[in-house]
Amino acid sequence: MVVVRAKYVLWGADLEVVEDGVVEVDDEGKVAGIGKYSGQISLDLGNAVLMPQLVDAHIHPLDVAMADRDDYYIDDLVGWPHGVKYHFLRRLVAKRRHLRPLEALARRARRYGIGCVVAYAEYAAGDVEAAFKKYGVDALAFQEAHGDMPEHPYVQVASPLDHPPEYLKELRRRHKLVSTHVSETEDCHEAGDLDLALKILDADVLVHLVYATAEEIEAIPRGKAVVINPRANAYFVGRLPDVPSLMPLRPLLGTDNAFVNEPDIWAEVKFLHAYGRTRGWDLDERDLLKMATTWPWEKLRCGSPIDVGLRAKALAVALPYPTHNVYKFLARRAGAQDVLAFIEGDEVVFQHEI
Template sequence: MRLRARYVLAGGLELVADGVVEVDDGGVVVGVGRYTGGVAADLGNVVLMPQLVNGHVHVLDAAILDRDDMYIDDLVGWPHGVKYHVVRRLVERGRHTALLEKVARRMRRYGVGCALVYAEYAAGDVEAALRRWGIEAVVFQEAHGGFPSYPNVQVATPVDHPPEYLRQLRARYRLVSTHVSETEDCHEAGDLELALKVLDADVLVHLVHLTPEEVGQIPPSKTVVVNPRANAYFVGRVAPVPQLLHLKPLLGTDNVFMNEPDPWAEMRFLHAYAAAAGWRLEEREILSMATVWGWEKMRCVPPIEPGHRLRAIAVAAPYAGEKVLKFLVKRAAHTDLVAFVEGSSIEPPPS
């Protein structure tokens, strides 16, 4: 099957005008290039691009939607934050599954094909709900000071736990993640050193207060995730994204109770913040944070290139001009999403 589009973002988001993508019977890409004729399913005036990756999202805390009137630690700090009490009761009563379905459906509507999810409880239910809506889920179950029966774990911050416990987590689990230097208190307590040298976390989230010297301590093998909207709101500053680019950071939307889990909104915010801060941050870099760098770091949603199963979205192309990447980062929204392409299957977004 051959798919034609006005633009294709192939490989590392190289722009192919009047592009065509050929897939085999298994939905694997066997060729990408310019259309030169022949039979093709014409998707029309769209950009065919990889599905989006949400690099960090808490989905269960939708139970306290817009409860943002308290200090961050009182809201989300383990173990006494408001969300822990509310979400635990929700799960104990079995009322979390309907909420998860609603959140997963909304995430899919935004074009999300993969998400790195923090689950305070019920990680298996979280994973199942997202997968039912076509979202590949890398879920981290919160450890709560114990040893949950789930392959990936997270701790809210390594300063909450004794070093020996952190070492045991590293030894027992496939993937380990933690928030790092989200607040000044945790940064001053040395959370980066604990995260790197004791917990040896695979995924480091936030990094708001890190200095250039501290950024230099992070090995390239680690996955780092920034959450600009949540950080700007809760702590009044954003992670030093230009200093992190060599690590190929991912872009996350963080707490659903605070932010809609919409990567388009996150890209627009980061684009505007970068301009205001005088950062040299290219549109290709921002879009990579929400797409192809997810594949490089976590094997989430492959690029559109031969050898990979096609997992793409068709987004309405710019209505004027040729600055496609700028349009996608600065202007596009989920309302511009025309279709999901999974292999050779073309489906409309959820209504």
Template sequence: MTDETATTTVEGTILRGTELEPVEGRVVVEDGEIAAVEETSVDSTDIVLPAFVNAHTHIGDSIAKEAGAGLSLDELVAPPDGLKHRLLRSASREELVTAMRHSLQFMQASGTAAFLEFREGGVEGVEHLREAVEGLAIDPVIFGRETVDAIDVADGFGASGARDANFERERLACRKADKPFAIHAGERDPHDIDAALDLDPAFLVHMVHPEPHHFERVADSEIPIAVCPRSNLVTKVGLPPLREWLDRTTVALGTDNVMLNSPSMFREMEFTAKLCDVSAREVLQMATVNGAEIAGLNCGVVEPGKDAKLLVLDGETDNLVGARDPVRAVVRRAGHADVKRMVPGERV
């Protein structure tokens, strides 16, 4: 394994800065931090970019992959008796931890450095995820759910939606603990969006069905949004108005429920780029820069002073060789098989 405490260099076409501008050169890493980005001629055809930050996941649902075909959104995931909640309650700790670890290993191997998890199960659910991620080079930002005391052991609280309960108590607890509060909103229809915005969350999830005044409220408040387009189509709620949201606030990309979709940011980016009115560069920003910003992480950008969480793609694979535009190639074409290296490698 690579000793990431020593100085190391990564060479190739670097997608640099918040604009992900392709430059030829090398990234110098010292003690886990980017020390320099040197623009110079190199022999490598690799593509070096920020590792992904998955802005919305339900990793616990790894216990129920591809269950519930043909069920409605409420039948699948609505608390407390949607299919996923019944399966979560019936699974043992060992089953849950093992299933989550498989998904986390896949995420790490396919370029994800961090993820924002809405974790069911209260305090115990948070503990299960921390056990599952132990030793992996992927960082969880855990939003506890279901019980207010989950806030004590999690990084914040993730509410199911304002139609399900009054979350003012959890919001107040997050303020007192100086931790973020986030909430699903506008997934099925617009009727829970105002109540969600009234809670002044750190970010909103989904926002598929806004009404005109919601665009104004979000723009005025500058509340970020995590979108999950693949999940939204699987559950038949439609696609979020991405162009309108990008014009008004910070938008990040998530893969949502492992029950319904693989936690692959490559698949999410390609799907989003090809079905929504967004550029490849905007999609890659949503998967890196913006996700890190929402999570408050010092990564997502290849620049000196940032944590060295890098993804290196092999530019000579049969899939990527000859690509004329590296940003479009990463977003619309690249996949798990093109990953050459993650920096850092696995922790020991």
């Protein structure tokens, strides 16, 4: 039995706070108990928070090989099949030159506190999964479909507008999980991409929804996973989706294109919090943290809460000074500089060991 103590423990799907808390992990690596400190411990993290590891619910990791090449209009840059990105990545993967930058990105993602990614792979989904696994990050990789039928169980299309309805229906029939980008630009929204995504493709995961109206959002079935990408949306199209309307769907957070953004979910939380203030949105800090931790578990089984019976998968975050509200500290201040260690089953991996 391993017993870990911290100033605060955020446990369960609702991130309930236990002050001066302990997490007991059994010999199988599962959480056996959560409570207040009452005796002998194996590891005292001191003035720190023990919380679920972060989830990046939408990242294009292969993009990192063309870092900072964002000097094109968005459709010319990432549009399928003739966007600059596709021409570049096809050549890169064919020559196997994508592995080194991909592994560098995976290592950096881990150092930000990421425990799981929902990765969109234009090509080579298996390589994407292996690169993240090397650094202890679980990857739910969606292989992009290019008019073919990938053998990978999870598939995505850049847009449902890119393919005929018969093809979209066949993708749905053959694959376990299906995802697509929707309503990222005004043109795509006006062309009816959201309607196609819901009624023809029946996508499990909907990404962006920048131009979706409150009425359209209300019609999305509650079982769907929706993902917003605050920094990328602000950069590429100058606006964010109607986040308050999305909250009943329990939206997830992603960093999107790795050629623009670091895989830093802390930055997404901070940006969304600040942007929400400018719009008068009443976004609760605890909900912002759920978007990056427990809601991805509920929707996609990516990541995991700290809860009895589940495999221990936690993140230790240092508290450099006293705080009267741990949720506010994590949503407004915390970052990679505060990550102390990862709890993986009955093992503890410290940041400097990554």
